Amino acid sequence: MATRKKSTSHPYIPNTVPEVQRAMLDEIGVSDIDELYRMVPKELRLAGPLKVEPALSEYELQRHVERLLERNTSAKETISFLGAGCWQHFVPAVCDEINQRSEFVTAYAGEPYEDHGRFQALFEYQSLLAELVDMDVVNVPTFDWAQAASTALRMAGRITGRRTALLPATMHPERLLVIRNYLSPQMDCVLVDYEPGTGLLDMADLKARLSADTAAVYIENPSYIGQIETQGREIAELAHAAGALFVVGVDPISLGLLEPPSRYGADIVCGDLQPLGIRMQYGGGQAGFIATRDEEQFVMEYPSRLFGLAPTSVEGEYGFGDVAYERTSFAKREKGKESVGTQTALWGITAGVYLALMGPHGMREVGETIIRQARYAASRLAELEGVQIRFQAPSFKEFVVDFNGTGRTVSDINKRLLERGIFGGKDLSGEFPAWGQCGLYCVTEIHTKEDIDALAAALKAVL
Incomplete structure (x- = not known):
């Protein structure tokens, strides 16, 4: 006879009172809570009890967490050249001021509750971002770029009725993992190679893989x-000739300077809002966006909410509300095209504040500053003995630095830089082992000439 596991309640974990947990399991017809996790591989499950004992008092817990946080070294105390999906940009004070207002600070994409001003704030955000990416329709923010790209590709699959997505082999490996997981089992991902000298998409390989x-x-x-x-334009033409859609992921802060993807044939544009007035927050300030033309085939495939202008019961008066709410997962629930759930609407409001403050001229100025500073940094590092810039195509704010000629590992170099108060570039040796010892360096508008010169001097000293 099997013995039932002993269950005890815990002050930090909800619904762990044995009687409550038993009632919930009985209601859904499950004998043991472990059955809920049967699809999770055993090697990923916690084998023993969760070690969060003893339960601390509120004050003790506060002190414990503060001591843990004090062990961190942040980008405030150092010069940071890390990027790779979470970038250090200047955040105007007004962005923090607005997103901490009581009517916005808990904003998300579920029910409106009493914060009616959120609909207008999100409409304004959508309008500003649509102007930046030169598209007509923008959704309420997703969790991050990875989810935005995944949903955009799922939309493309539903529109075309096809099953394969072609993606660049140089894309963020973690983003690729999310996309593969999100598209499975409806769609498959196939990687397209890159040109060794430039890092750009290999057009011959793209042509061979289109079907x-x-x-x-x-x-x-x-x-x-x-x-x-x-x-971009040639890629769009090849995709369209094959009957496929062209989806472009973009860093929106680059669009004050670079041509928006819609101008070279993009059908769906997606990306991350984090550069637009959102702090890094230990990697947590992420929010994705999706943008399309105002065409029914695209609009009706959005699973997330869209806010627009609508007439009210008062003649001549307009308000802000959902567009085609019946197509969303909020309306269709389990019958929806895909589940959206809680979203990062607060970051959409923040991005809207940033775009409104910067305007077209401000976005162009910050873009020019970034590309100028990044080029200066690349030229300074290329002067160092044994150091090369791996790819020769134009870059925006990030570039790959090749340290193979120095005989040192990126990991060792970064440790020595940190001793001098500098976060070096992201170590790519694990993600792209064929490149050997390479680091991804990021330079934005917050980096001064003195910062870059300090990096060059520190690298010269440690190599």
């Missing part, structure tokens, strides 16, 4: 490794 089953060709511009993809 009658290709739903979408996806690129990122700038790419994960920083290159500006100059072949």
Whole structure:
């Protein structure tokens, strides 16, 4: 006779009172809570009890957490050249001021509750971002770029009725994992190679991989490794000739300077809002967006909410509300095209504040500053003995630095830089082992000439 596991309640974990947990399991027809996790591989499950004992008092817990946080070294105390999906940009004070207002600070994409002003704030955000990316329709923010790209590709699959998405081999490996997981089992992901000298998409390989089953060709511009993809129009033409859609992931802060993807044939544009007035927050300030033309085939495939202007019961008066709410997962629930759930609407409001403050001229100025500073940094590092810039195509704010000629590992170099108060670039040796010892360096508008010179001097000292 099997013995039932002993169950005890815990002050930090909800619904762990044995009687409550038993009633919930009985209601859904499950004998043991472990049955709920049967699809999770055993090697990923916690084998023993969760070690969060003893339960601390509120004050003790506060002190414990503060001591843990004090062990961190943040980008405030150092000069940071890390990027790779979470970038250090200047955040105007007004962004923090607005997103901490009581009517916005808990904003998300569920029910409106009493914060009616949120609908207008999100409408204004959508309008500003639509102007930036030169598209008509923008959704309420997703969790991050990875989810935005995944949903965009799922949309392309439903529109075309096809099962394959072509993606660049140089894309962020973690983003690729999310996309593969999100598209499975409805769609497959196939990687397209890159040109060794430039890092740009290999057009011959793209042509070879296009087929009658290709739903979408996806690129990122700038790419994960920083290159500006100059072949966008040709890629769009090839995708469209094959009956596929062209999806472009973009860093929106680059669009004050670079041509928006819609101008070179993009059908769906997606990306991350984090550069637009959102702090890094230990990697947590992420929010994705999706943008399309105002065409029914696209609009009706959005699973998330869209806010627009609508007439009210008062003649001549307009308000802000949902567009085609019946197509969303909030309305369709389990019958929806995909589940959206809680979203990062607060970051959409923040991005809207940033765009309103910067305006077209401000966005152009910050873009020019970034590309100028990044080029200066690349030229300074290339002067160091044994150091090269790996790819020669134009880049925006990130670039790959090749340390193979120095005989040192990126990990060792970064440790020595940190001793001098500098976060070096992201170590790519694990993600792209064929490149050897390479680091992804990021330079934005917050980096001064003195910061870059200090990096060059520190690298010269440690190499």
